Amino acid sequence: MPTEEPAGPLTPAAPSEHPSASYVLHVNGVDRPVSDAWIGESLLYVLRERLGLAGAKDGCSQGECGACNVQVDGRLVASCLVPAATTAGSEVRTVEGLAVDGEPSDVQRALAECGAVQCGFCIPGMAMTVHDLLEGNHAPSELETRQALCGNLCRCSGYRGVLDAVREVVEGREATAEAAVTAPDEDGPRIPHQAAPGAGSVQAHEHEGDVR
Ligand code: FES
Ligand code: FES
Structure with missing residues (x-):
């Protein structure tokens, strides 16, 4: 015949070693x-x-x-x-x-075009670092770029391609910005409104009522 366990104080559940x-x-x-x-x-x-x-x-x-x-x-x-x-x-x-409308960003394209990618393992991190650098500094010097990249290790290609990629992105963005400033307005040239000759001129008021 089974014996009943003596009722004892409840033991609180042990805290999980891996709380989720x-x-x-x-x-x-x-x-x-x-x-x-x-x-x-x-x-x-x-x-x-x-x-x-x-x-x-x-x-x-x-x-x-x-x-x-x-x-x-x-x-x-x-x-x-x-x-x-x-x-x-x-x-x-x-x-x-980083992709825009499913297309690689200018940073990603430049890294590929400048020969920064060999095995590619470091490149996602490089791309994020370059993206972050250019968000805060639109035209970094080579020294500033090297400093930004000092936490990114590449075992294959070295860093020349990455430095070139940063320069290429900066030049590309500057060219785009310049083109946007100099491009003719799509709505056509803006011709300032001109009043009719004499209308509203100081002289007209001076001689108002002068019937000589
Ligand atoms: S995996 Fe995070 S710094 Fe290397
Ligand atoms: S391309 Fe291989 S580690 Fe950078």
Whole structure:
């Protein structure tokens, strides 16, 4: 005959070693819900493994290589170092968000055209760094560009192609801006309205009523 366990004080459930959370990330302008994720998961992990955005790369997982760079609220961050849950409510921009109408951005095109890409592993992070640099500095010097790139490691091509790409983007944007200023107005030339000769002139008022 089974014996009954003596009633004892209730033991509170032990706290989970892996507490989870559900939250919504705002990535490239789209709300992306994340369910039951361990709160320690990095933004890089969540982007790649939960949201299928594999542009940012995992080169070192410790903030040294820049391959995982993304923007959070307009600031460049190493997404491997940022807990994803802390970015809920922030604007996250990844390399997938650089394209305009499905076309690569001028930064992405220039990196390809200037020979910056060999194996390509570092390029998403490079593209984010260059994009971020040019958002804050429309015409960086070579030294400023080198300083901006000092957190991005490339094992293949070196950095000459990236420096050339930055210069090409700057020149391209300047040419576009100049063309926009000098282009004739599509609505046709603007001819200022001219009053009829004498109308409203000072002289006309001076001699008003003068019948000599
Ligand atoms: S993977 Fe984040 S800096 Fe290297
Ligand atoms: S192109 Fe291979 S690591 Fe940069």
